[in-house]
Amino acid sequence: MAFARAHVWIYSAVMTAAPPLTRQKVLTLALPIMAANIATPLVGLVDIAVIGRSGSTADIAAVALGALIFNFLFWAFGFLRMGMTGLTAQADGRGDDAEVRASLLRGIMTGLAIGLVMLLAQWPLQELAFGLFSAETGVETAGRAYFDARIWSAPATLAGFALYGWLIGLGRTGMALALQAALNVLNAGLSILFVAGLGWGVPGVAWASTLALWLHLLPGVAIVWWILRTRTAISVPSALIFAPAALRRLLGVNRDIFLRTLALLAGFAWFNEMSLREGTSVMAGNAVLLQFIAIIAYFLDAFAHVTETVTGKAAGRGDWQGLKRALRLTTEQAAGFAAMASLALLAGGGTLISLITTDPATRGAAAAFLPYCALVPVLGFASWQLDGLMIGTTRGPLMRNAMIASFLIYVALDFALRPAFGGVGLWLAFLGYYIARAGTLSFGLKGLKRDVTAQASAPTAPANDV
Numbered sequence: 001m002a003f004a005r006a007h008v009w010i011y012s013a014v015m016t017a018a019p020p021l022t023r024q025k026v027l028t029l030a031l032p033i034m035a036a037n038i039a040t041p042l043v044g045l046v047d048i049a050v051i052g053r054s055g056s057t058a059d060i061a062a063v064a065l066g067a068l069i070f071n072f073l074f075w076a077f078g079f080l081r082m083g084m085t086g087l088t089a090q091a092d093g094r095g096d097d098a099e100v101r102a103s104l105l106r107g108i109m110t111g112l113a114i115g116l117v118m119l120l121a122q123w124p125l126q127e128l129a130f131g132l133f134s135a136e137t138g139v140e141t142a143g144r145a146y147f148d149a150r151i152w153s154a155p156a157t158l159a160g161f162a163l164y165g166w167l168i169g170l171g172r173t174g175m176a177l178a179l180q181a182a183l184n185v186l187n188a189g190l191s192i193l194f195v196a197g198l199g200w201g202v203p204g205v206a207w208a209s210t211l212a213l214w215l216h217l218l219p220g221v222a223i224v225w226w227i228l229r230t231r232t233a234i235s236v237p238s239a240l241i242f243a244p245a246a247l248r249r250l251l252g253v254n255r256d257i258f259l260r261t262l263a264l265l266a267g268f269a270w271f272n273e274m275s276l277r278e279g280t281s282v283m284a285g286n287a288v289l290l291q292f293i294a295i296i297a298y299f300l301d302a303f304a305h306v307t308e309t310v311t312g313k314a315a316g317r318g319d320w321q322g323l324k325r326a327l328r329l330t331t332e333q334a335a336g337f338a339a340m341a342s343l344a345l346l347a348g349g350g351t352l353i354s355l356i357t358t359d360p361a362t363r364g365a366a367a368a369f370l371p372y373c374a375l376v377p378v379l380g381f382a383s384w385q386l387d388g389l390m391i392g393t394t395r396g397p398l399m400r401n402a403m404i405a406s407f408l409i410y411v412a413l414d415f416a417l418r419p420a421f422g423g424v425g426l427w428l429a430f431l432g433y434y435i436a437r438a439g440t441l442s443f444g445l446k447g448l449k450r451d452v453t454a455q456a457s458a459p460t461a462p463a464n465d466v
Contacts, residue, residue, distance in 0.1 A: 020322075020325070021310060021322070021325055021326050021329055022329070023329055023332070023333065026303070026306060026329050026330050026333055027333060029173065029174075029306045030302040030303050030305075030306050030330075030333065031302070034299055034302040046188040046191055046192065048060060048063060048064070048287065048288060048291060048356055048357070049355070049356045049357070050191055050192060050195045050196055050205070051063050051195065051201075051202065051205065057280055057281065057284050057359050057361060057362055058136065058138040058139050058142065058280070059142055059201065059202055060284045060287060060357065060359070060362060061136075061139045061276075061280055061283050061284050061287065062138075062139045062140075062141075062142030062143040062146060062202050063142075063146065063202055063205055063287075064272070064283065064284070064287035064290075065133060065139060065140075065143045065146075065272070065283075066142075066143045066146030066147060066150065066202070066205075066206065067146075068268065068269065068272050069129045069130075069143070069147065070147075070150050071265065071268070072129070072265045072268075072269060073118070073125065073129070073154075074154070074157050074158065074161075075261055075264075075265055076258065076261055076262055076265060077111075077114055077158055077161065077258065077261075078161065078257065078258075078261045079253070079254040079255075079256075079257035079258045079261065080107055080110060080111050080114075080158055080161035080162045080165060080254070081161040081162070081164050081165035081168075082165060082257050082261075082391045083107075083165070083250065083253040083254045083257050083391075083394070083396075084103060084104075084107045084161075084162050084165030084166050084169060085165040085166075085168045085169040085308050085309070085312065085391055085392065086169065086253070086308065086312050086391050086392050086393065086394035087103050087169070087249070087250065087253065087394060088100055088103050088104075088165065088166050088168075088169025088170060088312075089168075089169040089170070089171075089308065089309050089312025089313050089315075089316065089392055090312050090313070090315055090316035090393075090394065091103060091169075091316065092169065092170055092171075092313060092316070093312065093313035093314070093315070093316025093317050094316045094317070097231055100166075100170070100231075101228065102243075103166065103169075103250075104162070104163075104166045104224070106250055107161075107162030107163075107165065107166060108159050108162050108163065110158075110162065110250075110254075111155070111158035111159040111160070111161055111162045112155050112158070112159050114154075114158050115154035115155030115156070115157065115158045115159065116154075116155055118151065118154040118155075119151065119152070119154055119155070122147075122151045125151070126144065126147050126148075126151075129147070130143065130144065130147075132269065132273070133272070133273055133276060136280060139280070142201075142202040143202075145201075145202055145203045145206075146202050146203060146205065146206040147206075148203070148206075149203045149206035149207045149210055150206040150209055150210055152210050153209060153210040153213040153214065156210075156213040156214045156216075156217055157213050159217065160213065160216070160217065160220065163176075163217075163220050163224065164176045164179075164180065166224075167179075167223070167227075168305055168308060168309060169308070169309065169312065170227070170309075171309045171313075172227060173305050173306070173309065175223055175227075177305075179216065179219060179220055179223060182216065182219065183212055183213065183216040184212075186212040186215065186216065187208055187209055187212035187213075188208075190207075190208035190211055190212055191204065191205050191208040191209075193208070194207055194208050195208075252396065253394050253396045254396075255396070256396025256397050256399060256400040257391075257396055257399060257400070259400045259403075259404070260396070260399040260400040260402075260403040260404075261403075263400075263403040263404045263406070263407045264403050264407075266407055267406070267407050267410050267433055268290075270407075270410070270411060270414065271286070271426070271430055272286070274414060274418060274426050275287075275426065278422065278423050278426065280361075281361035281362060281364070281365045282365050282423055284357075284359065284361070284362040284365065284366075285361075285362050285363075285364070285365025285366035285367075285368070285369065286365070286366070286369065288353055288356055288357060288362065288366045289366055289369060289370065289373040291356075292345060292349065292352070292373055293373060293376050296338075296341050296345075296376060296377045296380075297380075297384065299337065299341060300334055300337060300338060300341070300377065300380075300381050300384050301384060301388075303330045303331070303333055303334040303337070303384075303385065303388070304330075304334070304384045304385055304387060304388030305388065306330050306388075307326065307327060307330045307331075307385060307388030307389055307392060308388045308389075308391045308392035309392065310322075310323075310326040310330070310392070311323050311326050311327060311388070311389050311392040311393055312391075312392030312393060312394075314326060314452070315392065315393045315394075315452050318452055318453065318454070319452070320449055320452045320453050323393075323452060327385070327389055330385065330388070331381075331382075331385045334381045334384070334385055335381055337377075337381075338377040338378050338380075338381035339377070339378055341377040342374045342375065342376075342377045342378050345370070345373060345374035345377075346370075346371065346374045349370045349373070349374065350367055350370065353366045353367055353370070365423075368423065369423060369424075369427055372424070372427035372428070372430075372431065373427070375431055376431065376434065379431055379434045379435055380434035380437075380438075382438035383434050383437035383438040383441065386437075386438055386441040386442065387399070387437075387441070389448075390441060390444065393448060393451075393452070395444055395448060398441070398443075398444035398447070399441070401440075402437065402440035402441045402443070402444070403437065403440075405436070405440045406433060406436040406437045406440050407433075409432065409433070409436040410429060410430070410432060410433035410436060413428070413429035413432045413433070414426065414429040414430075416429075417429045
């Protein structure tokens with residue numbers, strides 16, 4: 001609670017004074033996010049480490065495959081987080097408190113409804129998911145056991161997406177990610193208990209995630225109540241929640257982000273499938289390296305989250321100059337942290353690999369491809385920053401089209417490079433994927449300027465800023 005109160009104080013102070021954005025303020029906003037956000041991929045490392053020290057190579061690959069499937073299933077609905085952030089930030093920038101509240105209710109209800117549908121459709125979903133991968137029999141059997149347990153977290157996961165998006169859109173990123181950190185510490189603790197303590201194996205990892213996701217909604221409700229109590233007391237009639245214009249915008253934004261997310265996840269699914277075709281040891285080694293990338297992504301996402309909030313509020317006010325300044329200041333610092341992350345991977349990645357797994361084949365494969373993994377931060381930070389900008393300004397069609405084009409470029413690179421260079425070609429194509437994502441998104445900057453400038457002529461209510 002002291003951690004959460006500290007971040008409430010930081011954000012309250014920033015929002016009250018609302019001075020121009022500075023480098024120091026960007027760092028002040030980003031550092032607490034890093035401290036909490038870093039816990040998310042660390043749980044993946046704990047899961048891999050627990051299985052890696054008590055199971056086999058097949059078990060490591062099964063956890064990696066199961067986690068990949070649920071990343072695909074759940075993040076296909078990542079629009080519940082991303083769309084909510086942009087819509088909430090823009091409503092808050094306009095000073096529309098009633099719409100801020102209505103957005104949360106729409107998102108929560110949508111998340112719970114989709115999660116219940118996934119529970120009802122779990123058998124065909126499982127058959128479809130495992131039909132997409134050419135896993136060995138032992139890997140698939142353990143992966144299906146993981147699926148059977150993890151699917152029960154669907155409603156909690158998707159409702160949580162909407163909650164986190166709403167908090168980030170309000171600039172309460174410290175509180176959102178403190179809640180995320182608490183979730184992941186609980187998840188890691190339960191994973192150790194169920195696997196190392198009770199010997200539940202691969203299903204124990206999945207049950208740990210499921211239980212933690214349901215339990216963390218309780219403090220989430222308390223946080224929402226506290227925030228709403230501190231804002232203008234406005235009741236939200238059902239007519240506003242289900243207003244046709246608001247629902248059409250929500251569905252439009254969510255549809256485009258949904259398609260964008262499918263294309264993104266298809267890229268990672270392609271990488272994992274090609275890893276499997278290179279052999280189980282390559283799949284297991286790359287699973288370890290993907291955990292490193294997840295840590296880097298969440299680390300640099302701190303700046304992307306700040307970008308979402310400050311550019312969304314600027315877009316809501318029609319402030320193009322403020323938007324440009326926000327993007328420049330956040331990107332400068334993201335670039336510096338990306339360079340440090342790459343150097344850290346080169347210097348300490350080998351030691352981390354040895355700590356995570358004792359399996360010689362997995363260690364060898366991960367160490368062989370570590371230099372390519374270390375290039376991801378410096379080649380990928382621009383794509384994360386531009387994602388943050390487009391999420392904050394709700395540029396759904398652009399995000400959709402850019403990600404589809406990037407995926408097609410990636411597949412073409414993989415067809416050209418992997419047959420000739422094997423695992424090295426696999427990684428070179430993957431690095432090209434990040435470059436393509438940034439390049440395609442950058443084409444939308446000109447149109448964004450036109451739309452934000454046009455918004456400046458529209459009357460707005462007094463805005464909250466960060």
